[in-house]
Amino acid sequence: MTTVHAIAPRTALFLPASNPRAIAKARTLEADIILLDLEDAVPAAQKEAARDAAVAAAQDGFDGKLLAIRVNGAESAEHGADIAAVANSAADFAILPKAEEAEGVKKVAAAVGKPLMVMIETPKGVLNASAIAALDGVTCLIAGTNDLRSELRIPAAAPRDGLALALQTIVLAARAGGCWALDGVFNALDDVEGLEHECVQGRAIGFDGKTLIHPGQLAVARRAFSPTPEEVEEARALVAAASDGAERFRDRMIEAMHVRQARALIDRIDTH
Structure with missing residues (x-):
C-alpha cells in the first residue's frame, strides 16, 4: 500500500517505552521517527507500565517528529492489550514484529486502524514479504536483521553477505507494494566506521533509511541516507x-x- 507520508525517514530510533529519560531525550534528538518499543527491549514485569508510558508519550507528542509504537507479537499475552492501546493512542504508526503471513498482518492492520510498519525477521516473512507489502494499511517493511541472522544460522560476527538475498527481497517487496523500506539495526555502538559502511551499503541496496538503537548513531545514518x-x-x-x-x-x-x-x-x- 502506498504510504500516506510521501517522504521516507532516514533515521528511525528505537527506544524502550519503559525508559522515561530516553523518551524525554528523544524529543531533543534529530531523528526522523521515534520507535517506542513494547516488545524485546521491555522486561516482562514492565510490559503494562511501558504500554501506559507509550500512550502518554504519544499524547504529549515529539516536537513534530513521527512516532511509532512497536507492539508485542501475536504469540504474546500482551498482544491484544497492546493493539487496543495503540489503536486509541496519538501515535502515527504501529509496528508489528516477526510478521510471517499476510493474513495475520491483515488482521492486525484492521484492528489497530493506523498505518502499519511491519518487521520482516524470519525466512517465512521474507518469502511472504511481497504479499505483506501489498496489503491495505501496510506502509513500511523493516528488515529485522538480528533475527534473520539467527534464523538463517549466520554467525554473529560474519559480514552481511549472507543476508544479501533477504535484504534485497525486502526492498523489492516494499517497492512493489509502494511502501518504505528500512534497514535493520547495527549493534556495535562504538564502531562508527562499521555503521557508516553498513548505512552506505543499505542505501546502495535501496533502503530509504536505517533503524537505530542509540542516539550516537543518528548523525552517521542521517548523513549516509541523505543526498550528497x-x-x-x-x-x-x-x-x-x-x-x-x-x-x-x-x-x-x-x-x-x-x-x-x-x-x-x-x-x-x-x-x-
Missing part, C-alpha cells in the same frame, strides 16, 4: 535542463524517468 551536495546539484541542474523526451544532459542520455528521480531527490532534501 553533488547529487543535489546534479538533480537541480537536470530538472532545469530537461525539456521533453530523450535528450543529452552533460555526459549521458536522460528521459522522463530520470527527471522524476531527480525531483524525488530534491523533494527529499527540501523536506528534511
